[in-house]
């Protein structure tokens with residue numbers, strides 16, 4: 001009973017971990033994790049040097065639900081958890097070159113209350129009046145998904161989209177509001193509009209009946225419902241998951257180049273030149289990579305479905321400064337909307353949010369590069385020079401001495417949730433439900449991108465595999 005897990009990121013490691021944790025249900029189980037890179041972790045990578053902890057990929061996650069705390073406890077990581085500094089300061093938006101705070105009472109840039117909207121200098125008087133029209137405009141009854149930009153432009157007007165929503169969704173989801181899917185990113189707003197006519201009225205009425213704002217139930221972990229990270233870096237999660245696996249279960253520098261099904265078993269052609277077999281395959285690969293393997297099997301239809309999910313590349317630079325780059329600036333982050341046409345798409349004042357990441361007095365800042373610039377600059381030196389020039393303009397002063405800078409690039413790493421995404425995923429799920437061979441498909445794009453989602457996705461994959469193995473063991 002060999003299970004081959006493709007990919008050694010958080011999703012793949014979680015699948016292997018949960019499989020082995022439940023091996024009493026399949027005593028002959030053997031799990032192998034195949035990872036093309038020379039290290040485990042996928043996009044989770046922490047660089048630790050000289051008293052600094054620098055995340056190259058994710059730097060925190062939103063701790064929702066109990067499952068995440070259960071796994072952290074099992075891995076002995078509960079005491080390593082750190083909650084984001086509540087005094088880190090507000091988020092700022094760069095609007096026509098000026099840095100202005102995001103008004104309170106917004107969620108992912110979507111206004112939830114009218115008063116802060118009326119007070120914000122981010123909108124012109126005409127923009128504010130237009131936003132208030134949400135209270136009276138009729139709902140749109142058209143069926144099907146629409147873009148985030150289209151929906152909120154209709155409710156609140158162009159300025160709200162430009163100044164509030166696009167900076168947030170653009171930064172988090174890596175694309176313009178006009179191509180991102182409302183049904184995927186904001187599934188409840190359509191319903192609010194349909195039921196209450198207005199988003200603002202709907203939010204106010206539904207808040208009365210929602211559990212938000214009620215005190216935390218007794219016994220809940222301190223980081224529950226907050227952004228948290230690990231004091232020693234998120235890669236510690238990767239190390240702890242890997243530590244639970246037998247040493248011969250992990251195969252680094254071992255890409256899976258081809259998959260075939262022969263005589264009731266999977267055959268995996270590895271980049272090392274070897275061929276191995278497995279009863280079940282769990283794929284945690286990006287959609288485009290799984291598509292390549294399916295195409296090799298002659299499953300053109302499945303490959304074409306997977307290739308409908310677009311991916312973009314991302315890059316960020318971590319700067320370790322000897323002092324704050326904007327003395328006196330009270331913010332935790334600056335968002336730069338794509339319309340500002342800059343190299344930088346956002347700046348995270350990491351050491352304000354996570355003071356443990358550098359020694360006192362120093363400043364750690366992570367700068368995320370706009371999608372178009374990621375493609376424009378091919379070398380790390382070019383990208384760093386362009387970012388530094390842009391930061392000087394953005395901050396309005398020369399940069400303090402840079403103690404260290406680390407450029408991180410992730411090729412085709414971010415799945416874009418474009419209009420129709422939910423429906424596309426449903427078609428992909430239906431395709432694999434009827435695939436006819438023991439292939440379990442997980443990974444960020446199918447389970448949700450957050451680290452807790454990837455852990456839960458791995459757990460569900462393990463459950464599916466164990467059920468399959470139990471049923472097949474019973475067959476004569």
Ligand SMILES: Cc1cc2nc3c(=O)[nH]c(=O)nc-3n(C[C@H](O)[C@H](O)[C@H](O)COP(=O)(O)OP(=O)(O)OC[C@H]3O[C@@H](n4cnc5c(N)ncnc54)[C@H](O)[C@@H]3O)c2cc1C
Pocket residue numbers: 006007008009010011012034035036037040041042043044056057058059060061062254255256257284285286289314410413414442443444445448449450451452454
């Ligand atoms: C820059 C960035 C910042 C992020 N920030 C956050 C954040 O702050 N909070 C948060 O919760 N989430 C964040 N995310 C999302 C989150 O980190 C990811 O969704 C999650 O780590 C993905 O894990 P995964 O195992 O599904 O995929 P991956 O980490 O992509 O792992 C897939 C693995 O498969 C391997 N592979 C590919 N092809 C093959 C092959 N043919 N054979 C064998 N191996 C192969 C790859 O080398 C890789 O290691 C961020 C993501 C990025 C890129």
